[in-house]
Amino acid sequence: MADTAALENSKKIQTLRKSPASVLRTAFEAGSVPGTVELREVPFLTMAGLRVDPAGEAGKRLGTVTGGLPSASGEVRGSGDTAVLWLGPAEFLLVAPAESHESLGGELPRALIAALGDGEGQVVDLSANRTTLELSGPRASAVLEKGCALDLHPRVFKPGTALSTEIGGIPAILWKTGDETYRIFPRASFAEFLGRWLLDAMREYASTEVP
Amino acid sequence: MLLIPCPNCGPRDETEFHYGGQAHVAYPENPAELTDREWAEYLFYRDNTKGAFAERWLHSTGCRQWFNMLRDTVTYDIQAVYPMGEPRPDKENAATGTTAPTLTSPVSPEGAVK
Ligand SMILES: [Zn+2]
Numbered sequence: 001m002a003d004t005a006a007l008e009n010s011k012k013i014q015t016l017r018k019s020p021a022s023v024l025r026t027a028f029e030a031g032s033v034p035g036t037v038e039l040r041e042v043p044f045l046t047m048a049g050l051r052v053d054p055a056g057e058a059g060k061r062l063g064t065v066t067g068g069l070p071s072a073s074g075e076v077r078g079s080g081d082t083a084v085l086w087l088g089p090a091e092f093l094l095v096a097p098a099e100s101h102e103s104l105g106g107e108l109p110r111a112l113i114a115a116l117g118d119g120e121g122q123v124v125d126l127s128a129n130r131t132t133l134e135l136s137g138p139r140a141s142a143v144l145e146k147g148c149a150l151d152l153h154p155r156v157f158k159p160g161t162a163l164s165t166e167i168g169g170i171p172a173i174l175w176k177t178g179d180e181t182y183r184i185f186p187r188a189s190f191a192e193f194l195g196r197w198l199l200d201a202m203r204e205y206a207s208t209e210v211p
Numbered sequence: 212m213l214l215i216p217c218p219n220c221g222p223r224d225e226t227e228f229h230y231g232g233q234a235h236v237a238y239p240e241n242p243a244e245l246t247d248r249e250w251a252e253y254l255f256y257r258d259n260t261k262g263a264f265a266e267r268w269l270h271s272t273g274c275r276q277w278f279n280m281l282r283d284t285v286t287y288d289i290q291a292v293y294p295m296g297e298p299r300p301d302k303e304n305a306a307t308g309t310t311a312p313t314l315t316s317p318v319s320p321e322g323a324v325k
Pocket of ligand 1: 217221273
């Protein structure tokens with residue numbers, strides 16, 4: 001456990017950091033159409049890349065920390081506010097609140113590294129690799145459909161599903177967290193591009209519908 | 212645009228994949244014993260098939276896994292998808308002289324469907 005002074009210092013440093021889409025914060029507010037489609041960044045979520053055979057001993061140990069590991073494309077497992085997304089047969093992305101990170105007094109990724117032990121696999125802190133954009137509202141899927149080839153029909157793409165795919169021509173992970181809510185994880189360097197792309201796709205819903 | 216049925220994720224756009232060239236090109240057992248010509252043939256010479264062609268693909272934007280695919284180079288018809296290391300699925304049938312080979316088609320609805 002980090003000593004208190006080091007933790008206080010670490011928390012102080014956190015206040016200075018800038019999230020990858022922070023330059024667009026006011027643009028997201030201006031471009032959101034309340035009740036129709038809204039966009040915001042959820043910065044600094046704790047993320048960890050897990051590479052492990054889910055059926056092996058190390059995979060089982062990691063599963064007890066995370067609340068299970070998903071077993072097929074699209075599946076999301078987890079417990080409480082921690083989710084594990086399927087990226088590949090032996091590759092997973094853990095997503096947890098910012099406060100779960102050890103630099104803010106949480107236990108991640110330390111608890112995962114301890115669970116892996118000397119077992120075969122990897123636990124890598126990827127919290128700075130991607131940012132999170134949250135797109136919500138009854139028009140959210142219509143906005144995504146402009147640049148995502150997946151079948152987003154609610155009959156096919158159900159809440160609690162996450163897929164690694166392309167949105168607006170860039171690679172991103174798309175996680176449907178609710179009936180009308182999506183979390184999109186672009187890599188940090190793509191965050192501004194994707195933010196502007198989504199704002200552009202949302203623009204038509206700000207004007208009144210032509211009868 | 213090809214719609215490629217990834218064995219892990221289901222059908223996805225071609226832009227999510229990377230092409231890995233001809234499949235079943237085995238690494239030479241004793242590369243040091245090859246002549247320059249044999250080594251060059253291993254490295255650079257590939258079939259230029261008209262018709263069913265076995266090739267490697269990587270689902271780079273999805274599950275990041277390699278697989279083999281049998282694709283008709285004339286019609287672009289995807290005839291089979293099978294794991295790396297497995298024999299080409301249309302060959303044994305051709306050898307026994309049977310009619311149209313039965314090919315496994317992994318095409319399923321979107322991988323996410325539960
Ligand atoms: Zn795949």
